[in-house]
Amino acid sequence: MRVVSLVPSLTEAVAVTLPGVLAAATDWCSHPVDLDVPRIGGTKNPKTERIAALAPDLVIANEEENRPADLDALRAAGLEVLVTEVRDVPGAFAELARVLTACGAAARPRWLEEAEAAWSAPPPVAARRPTAVVPVWRRPWMVLGRDTFAGDVLARLGVDHLYAGHAERYPRVALEELRAAAPDLVVLPDEPYRFTAGDGPEAFGGLPCALVSGRHLTWYGPSLAEAPGLLGGALRAALC
Known part of the structure; x- marks a missing residue:
């Protein structure tokens, strides 16, 4: 798989789980700190022609971070675009699993299991919620x-x-x-x-x-x- 990520958090998730899969990422993709891939502009102004020239198997995006016009341009260039939608923590876990599977992960990574476990505990009980x-x-x-x-x-x-x-x-x-x-x-x-x-x-x-x-x-x-x-x-x- 060759994947272009337009979302910093998804860039980190893919890079940690599937080293070598990322073909490019945005200028704002800061993690992992040693990420060494071509940069293709910002989340709001990606260089769609350069992305198309890379011929990735998949572009991963987010409905809030990325503009519909840019995603439409990528689709018009013949690229497959996976768009996530995240509104809460359980939804984040579901979308992460979907993205990683689409990028070629054969199993759920350990960090995802650890993250779900970390969020499974209820918050401390307080007399009044601040x-x-x-x-x-x-x-x-x-x-x-x-x-x-x-x-x-x-x-x-x-x-x-x-x-x-x-x-x-x-x-x-x-x-x-x-x-x-x-x-x-x-x-x-x-x-x-x-x-x-x-x-x-x-x-x-x-x-x-x-x-x-x-x-x-x-x-x-x-x-x-x-x-x-x-x-x-x-x-x-x-x-x-």
Whole structure:
């Protein structure tokens, strides 16, 4: 098999499971850290003609990360495109298994079994579940809304994000409204916007802030095995 990946988390999953299968990946595919394959542009602007010239057996994509027009162009070039759709943790496991099988895996990899086991335990019981707002962008401020994988990750760790019932999946919300919502916690990932100790927490006054890895909050792949422990620890530390 020769596979082109347009999704960073799927790139990691395929590279770890099936070394040598990836024919190319996006500029944003940062894991594994030693990944050495041709780069074919970003997730939102892949070089479709270059991908077609590579003649892969399969292109793997995601309905949220990749634009329909780019995927249509790849199909028009005669390429097979597998598109994932992930809204929660169980769905991530199912889609990962589907992708790896399509890429030639004969059995489920050990890391996938370990990840499922890591997420099988219930979250710690708390007297009251803490609430959070989860910005994913700044200028303008955008937060997690309804029906998101990251929102389900937090819910399974015992944290309810306040915009889970919003009509949009990634609504724009004024900073004043976010502050007025008075969450117990502000969760600031380092992607897609790179929030840091000096860029993000200062906007929320005295509210507790948890700076977390976007790879552990939003990626579905090998990082899922360690995400419950690392994310859970960061959230608890911020709430103390």
